[in-house]
Amino acid sequence: MKHPLPAQPRHIGVLRLSALGDVCNLVPTVRALQRQWPEARITWIIGKGEHSLLAGLTGVEFVVYDKASGLAGMRALWRELADTRFDVLLHMQQAVRASVLSLGLKATVRVGYDKDRAKDRQHWFTHRQLMPHPRAHVLESFLDFARLLGVEDLSLAWDLPVPPSAHREAMALTGDSPYVLISPCANPRLRNFRNWSAEGYATLAGHLWEQHGLKTLLTGGGSTQEREMGARIQALSPAQSTIDAIGASSLKGLLALIQRARVTVAPDSGPVHMANALGTPVVGLYATTNPDRAAPYLWRDYVVNRYPDAVEAFLHQPLESISWGQRVRHPDAMSLIGSEDVIERLEAILAQPHTPPPAPPDMESRAHEA
Structure with missing residues (x-):
């Protein structure tokens, strides 16, 4: 017997x-x-x-779990939520750690992925599963939770909070110069292989500077790999064409930098989805992951997609025969992307009318006072 879903939930838990x-x-x-x-x-x-x-997302209470805290952190979180019962818990993380964490949460009904999408036996930890949705984009898979609950309006809205302090942080790095933001590195996980070449990014920087007078802002975390990539791109780029902000911003500051950019260019990584959420045009570089599943949702037409070529070259299979979302874990896959492919997408975006982002509240008030 299926657990009934609440018609009018008073408290919704989201586990992601x-x-x-x-x-x-x-x-x-x-x-x-x-x-x-x-x-x-x-x-x-x-x-x-x-x-x-x-942080600051309107209408949402956050409970933070530091993944580095392990089981001790889980126990602390369970104690924090000991008196909380969710009418429905949306278990939206397909990982053993998240499923174990869910065991200590009180919920009348737990909703998870259908068996075809559930990884690590996630369906063992839920009462109700989503309806099947083969070949769904990640964003659509999340919306399937709302669909199952009977939500009618599925129009897309983000309204991510970018505080004035983040814009001040961004201005300190870039000044008033227009720029294209490049986040060259994905998360440096084992066998990730999502990064394009420093030579390719330097070619973009040269083109943007010489043809459009646009600087290239390099962003990313402070890892050795990312800093070395940034230094290599700068060394290969025309003088004064790049600003190296790798490791120099907070995540809120990165949001402000992306919001102020003319375009964002990055491989399959957080910044392409941040740009998508903020309404900033984005060129995603995809060869090792399937953009039909994981591209920046509103800018899928501007993705440089060499995933089918990588599947053929390195997996030696036709695209239709592999599992949905299978990755091409080969260090040469991203080399299938050519600079001319990326420049073509950039030119298509730069040819469109540009609307500057609204000034943050404190900057607007200063302008009125002046």
């Missing part, structure tokens, strides 16, 4: 810890739940870094 791009893709589902049940309380259990990105 990571990653940066995924939590950006989940926000439209939260907004849809808020539109359907504006009086409902929404508690989102989220990772530490992901919370620093989304």
Whole structure:
């Protein structure tokens, strides 16, 4: 017998810890739940870094779990929520760690992925599963949770909070110069292979500087790999054409930098989905992951897609025969992307009318006072 879903939930739990791009893709589902049940309380259990990105999201109570804290952190979170019972818990993380964490949460009904999408036996930990949705984009998979609950308005909205302090942080790095933002490195996980070449990025920087007078802003974390990539791109680029801000901004500051950019260019990583959420044009570089599943949702037409070529070259299979979302874990896959492919997408975006982002509240007030 199926567990009944609440017709009018009073308290909705969302369990999604990571990653940066995924939590950006989940926000439209939260907004849809808020539109359907504006009086409902929404508690989102989220990772530490992901919370620093989304802190201040209107109408959402966050409970933070630091993944580095392990079982001790889980126990602390369970104690924090000991008196909380969710009418429905949306278990939106397909990982053993998240499923174990869910065991200590009180919920009348737990909703998870259908068996075809559930990884690590996630369906063992839920009462109700989504309806099958083969070949769904990640953002659509999240919206499936709202669909199952009967949400009617699934229009996309983000309204990510970017505080004035983040804009001041961004201005300190860039000044008033227009720029294209390049985040060259994806998360440096084992066998990730999502990064394009420093030579390719330097070619873009030269083109943007010489043809459009646009500087290139390099962003990313402070890892050795990212700093070395930034230094290599700068060394290969025309003098004064780049600004190296790798490791120099907070996540809120990165949001402000992306919001102020003419275009964002990055491989499959958090910044392409941040740009998508902020309405900033984005050129995603995809060869090792399937853009039909994980591209920046509103800018899919501008993705440089060499995933089918990589599947053929390195997996030696036709695209239709591999599993949905299978990755091409080969260090040469991203070399299938040519600079001319990326420049073509950039030119198409730069040819469109540009609307500058609105000034943050404190800057607007200063302009009026002047």
